[in-house]
Amino acid sequence: MRRTAIIIAVIIAAIVVVAAAYFLLAPRPPKKVTITLHTKAGLWADFIKNSGVIERFKERMLREKGIEVEVKLLTAPHKGYHEKLIAALAAGTVIDVMWVKPDMIPDMVEAGYLLDLTPYVEKWDEWDRFYDVNKAMVTYKGKVYAIPNDAAIVMIYYRKDVFKRAGLPVPWQPRTWEEVLEAAKTIKEKVPEVKVPLSPYYGGEIQIPVYAAGGTIYDPSDGKFIVKSKALLFLFKMYYDAFYTYGVTPRELILEKWDTRKLFQEGKLAIMVDGTWCYTEKWGPGMAYEIPNREEVVGYAYIPGSGEPGAPDYVVAIRDYSWGIGANSKHPDLAFELIKELVSPDIMADWCYKTSHLVARDDAVRGDYAKDAFLRWNTEAMEKYGVAKPLALGARKYLSLLRQVVEKELVGAGKSPEECLEAFASLVKSELGAELVKEKP
Amino acid sequence: MTNVVIGSLGEWVRSNAFKLTLALFMIPALAVLVIFQLVPTVWTIWISFTDMALLGRKFHEYSFVGLKNYEKAFNDFGFWASMRVTIYYCLASLVLRFLLGLAAALYITSRKFKGKRIMAAIFLLPYIIPGAIHPYVWLSMLETDYGTVNRVLRALGLPPQSWMYERLTESIIAINSWAGYALAMLVLTSALTSIPKEYYEVADIYGASRWFKFRKITLPLIKYPLILTLILIFKEDIDDFTYAYMFTGEIPYPDYRTELLALYAYHKAFSDFELGFGCAIGFIIAVIVFVITLVQLKIGGV
Numbered sequence: 001m002r003r004t005a006i007i008i009a010v011i012i013a014a015i016v017v018v019a020a021a022y023f024l025l026a027p028r029p030p031k032k033v034t035i036t037l038h039t040k041a042g043l044w045a046d047f048i049k050n051s052g053v054i055e056r057f058k059e060r061m062l063r064e065k066g067i068e069v070e071v072k073l074l075t076a077p078h079k080g081y082h083e084k085l086i087a088a089l090a091a092g093t094v095i096d097v098m099w100v101k102p103d104m105i106p107d108m109v110e111a112g113y114l115l116d117l118t119p120y121v122e123k124w125d126e127w128d129r130f131y132d133v134n135k136a137m138v139t140y141k142g143k144v145y146a147i148p149n150d151a152a153i154v155m156i157y158y159r160k161d162v163f164k165r166a167g168l169p170v171p172w173q174p175r176t177w178e179e180v181l182e183a184a185k186t187i188k189e190k191v192p193e194v195k196v197p198l199s200p201y202y203g204g205e206i207q208i209p210v211y212a213a214g215g216t217i218y219d220p221s222d223g224k225f226i227v228k229s230k231a232l233l234f235l236f237k238m239y240y241d242a243f244y245t246y247g248v249t250p251r252e253l254i255l256e257k258w259d260t261r262k263l264f265q266e267g268k269l270a271i272m273v274d275g276t277w278c279y280t281e282k283w284g285p286g287m288a289y290e291i292p293n294r295e296e297v298v299g300y301a302y303i304p305g306s307g308e309p310g311a312p313d314y315v316v317a318i319r320d321y322s323w324g325i326g327a328n329s330k331h332p333d334l335a336f337e338l339i340k341e342l343v344s345p346d347i348m349a350d351w352c353y354k355t356s357h358l359v360a361r362d363d364a365v366r367g368d369y370a371k372d373a374f375l376r377w378n379t380e381a382m383e384k385y386g387v388a389k390p391l392a393l394g395a396r397k398y399l400s401l402l403r404q405v406v407e408k409e410l411v412g413a414g415k416s417p418e419e420c421l422e423a424f425a426s427l428v429k430s431e432l433g434a435e436l437v438k439e440k441p
Numbered sequence: 442m443t444n445v446v447i448g449s450l451g452e453w454v455r456s457n458a459f460k461l462t463l464a465l466f467m468i469p470a471l472a473v474l475v476i477f478q479l480v481p482t483v484w485t486i487w488i489s490f491t492d493m494a495l496l497g498r499k500f501h502e503y504s505f506v507g508l509k510n511y512e513k514a515f516n517d518f519g520f521w522a523s524m525r526v527t528i529y530y531c532l533a534s535l536v537l538r539f540l541l542g543l544a545a546a547l548y549i550t551s552r553k554f555k556g557k558r559i560m561a562a563i564f565l566l567p568y569i570i571p572g573a574i575h576p577y578v579w580l581s582m583l584e585t586d587y588g589t590v591n592r593v594l595r596a597l598g599l600p601p602q603s604w605m606y607e608r609l610t611e612s613i614i615a616i617n618s619w620a621g622y623a624l625a626m627l628v629l630t631s632a633l634t635s636i637p638k639e640y641y642e643v644a645d646i647y648g649a650s651r652w653f654k655f656r657k658i659t660l661p662l663i664k665y666p667l668i669l670t671l672i673l674i675f676k677e678d679i680d681d682f683t684y685a686y687m688f689t690g691e692i693p694y695p696d697y698r699t700e701l702l703a704l705y706a707y708h709k710a711f712s713d714f715e716l717g718f719g720c721a722i723g724f725i726i727a728v729i730v731f732v733i734t735l736v737q738l739k740i741g742g743v
Contacts, residue, residue, distance in 0.1 A: 086496060412695045
């Protein structure tokens with residue numbers, strides 16, 4: 001009886017040992033995880049699909065962490081992308097990695113949509129390779145909330161062929177805004193088929209003249225927005241001159257939302273303020289508004305300062321795009337690993353070269369990107385004259401109100417610069433609160 | 442035997458068990474209505490009384506603000522500009538959709554014309570094609586230099602118009618009328634076919650003209666369906682969104698030329714992220730539609 005019990009115990013022990021050995025030693029199937037990547041449809045999503053970045057990431061995760069990762073690409077159209085992203089986040093959709101415009105970071109952080117990436121970048125030695133200006137654009141209240149993917153500047157484009165027909169010099173670099181307006185006036189007189197001699201602003205960076213006049217829109221020392229200043233008055237005067245005093249910008253350009261990039265392609269617009277990306281994304285080979293002999297036709301210049309004491313010689317506005325991680329992500333570590341892959345030097349250089357954007361890290365200046373004269377000029381302009389919008393809560397609203405006053409009061413109703421300044425100050429006060437604004441002599 | 446069965450069935454129908462069974466059968470439909478209709482409606486109304494935003498601190502830290510959003514709407518330039526555009530859009534669409542629909546219905550029900558079934562199918566096509574495709578169909582028609590509409594105008598010796606810019610409001614009215622006249626056509630066709638032929642035969646015997654018959658027989662007999670059609674069209678157009686959105690995008694025109702009320706509510710809620718204010722405008726639209734529906738029910742004798 002005792003012997004039988006011993007045999008049974010030995011058999012059970014053997015089974016347990018074999019089972020444990022099998023459990024511990026046998027090759028296990030990799031753990032499967034799905035993470036979501038939210039970006040713009042078309043050019044943006046296609047690049048991700050075709051660049052091999054997802055495959056590279058998946059292989060690395062399998063190799064390094066033994067995790068089989070599935071990346072689910074979620075897309076929204078370019079037009080209204082952020083509206084759709086915010087609606088999805090507000091509805092509680094879990095988004096691991098998302099394409100984010102830095103202007104929106106403060107509002108997104110306050111709403112609780114973005115994960116603080118500071119602990120991640122502190123442990124990531126490649127973070128030092130990113131340019132300070134780009135890092136500043138994703139840092140809010142001392143914390144990093146996104147990783148820059150690319151940058152761009154907003155500057156002046158002009159049609160060299162139109163300039164030549166008008167008898168204006170090429171290449172051209174205006175030193176004051178009067179020179180810009182005079183050139184547009186000459187074109188209006190000498191090349192009448194040009195419908196729009198000058199498009200004075202790009203909607204997303206309407207504040208540029210404030211910086212051109214040596215001013216600013218926000219004072220970080222007290223966290224207040226500036227609603228009245230000489231620089232702001234210069235902004236309204238500059239736009240007023242373009243639309244009324246010189247009459248080189250038809251009001252319909254704004255009131256009827258004319259497509260400036262198309263007009264420029266057709267040679268019906270001579271001088272325009274717009275971004276780096278237009279050069280390839282709009283006018284590049286195979287793009288919607290392709291300009292066949294682009295290098296010979298498209299000229300570019302810095303935006304001149306106001307000429308007032310204390311104003312810079314030139315300015316260009318810096319913009320960029322970045323990758324953030326959803327605050328409700330269940331796999332933030334994997335999401336950060338995916339971002340590392342998306343902003344790796346070769347991928348960043350490839351994206352920036354193919355879509356005319358500027359790299360956000362110094363080790364990405366390589367390959368075709370490094371050889372491109374237009375991109376080199378842009379990078380230099382960004383370093384020398386670049387100004388970025390403040391990353392502050394309320395900045396988005398402030399700029400939206402500025403655009404509203406320019407388009408409704410100045411262009412629409414034809415109000416004087418002084419009246420527009422008053423209207424703007426009272427509007428910002430009522431929308432942001434009097435305690436958040438101030439006047440600057 | 443039959444009487445016994447009927448009697449026991451009647452008893453069961455009058456019993457509480459039967460009422461309970463009926464109630465149980467209604468639960469799935471009621472649940473769908475409550476979850477997908479009532480809860481979102483109540484939730485929207487509640488949000489319209491708060492300062493909730495989709496971005497910033499107000500996403501979490503919103504508070505009850507009473508009628509502030511409604512007060513803001515009634516003092517808002519954009520709201521009234523949108524209201525003006527919406528009324529213009531609704532009235533112009535109403536006239537066009539109704540007249541086109543009536544003409545199509547008269548054609549289909551007429552005894553003189555041939556190929557009416559094929560024509561009826563063709564008339565229905567715009568109504569069947571998804572709304573999002575309509576603007577694309579019309580883009581080539583409305584193009585300033587080479588568009589069909591301007592070519593026709595030039596051929597008639599009339600000045601071409603900037604349909605995509607200056608006349609954008611009229612363009613979306615045209616698209617909406619083209620896409621929606623079939624509703625009037627369907628309702629009025631059904632009303633017209635229900636008129637007894639004898640009335641017209643008697644009128645013919647007395648030598649009545651076509652206009653006289655239309656005025657004295659057709660119109661009085663289709664009066665109620667006709668009024669209902671007008672109300673239905675107006676109701677459909679007052680909260681219209683698709684065409685205006687497709688020609689506007691995320692930023693309204695500075696003069697609000699395409700900013701219908703529904704689009705204005707959308708822009709406020711999802712572009713400016715002021716959800717509370719957007720919901721208030723949405724609720725104002727809902728009240729307008731509700732009032733129109735009451736009128737419709739009253740006329741319909743429901």
